[in-house]
Amino acid sequence: xxxxxxxxxxxxxxxxxxxxxxxxxxxxxxxxxxxxxxxxxxxxxxxxxxxxxx
Numbered sequence: 001x002x003x004x005x006x007x008x009x010x011x012x013x014x015x016x017x018x019x020x021x022x023x024x025x026x027x028x029x030x031x032x033x034x035x036x037x038x039x040x041x042x043x044x045x046x047x048x049x050x051x052x053x054x
Contacts, residue, residue: 006037007045013052028052 013030031049035042 008035008037008042009033010035 009032011030011032013028015026015028017026019025029049029051031047033044034046036045037043
């Protein structure tokens with residue numbers, strides 16, 4: 001990691017809907033991503049996703 005590196009965290013909580021392969025899908029989910037930035041770009045260094053039961 002460079003001395004000028006930065007980190008950040010993003011998260012999402014919501015409902016996803018779609019029809020992959022023609023099958024209806026509706027799911028509530030949450031995900032978190034941890035990011036690190038070097039001199040070139042932001043990169044995901046850790047991620048977690050889970051389905052949330054109602």
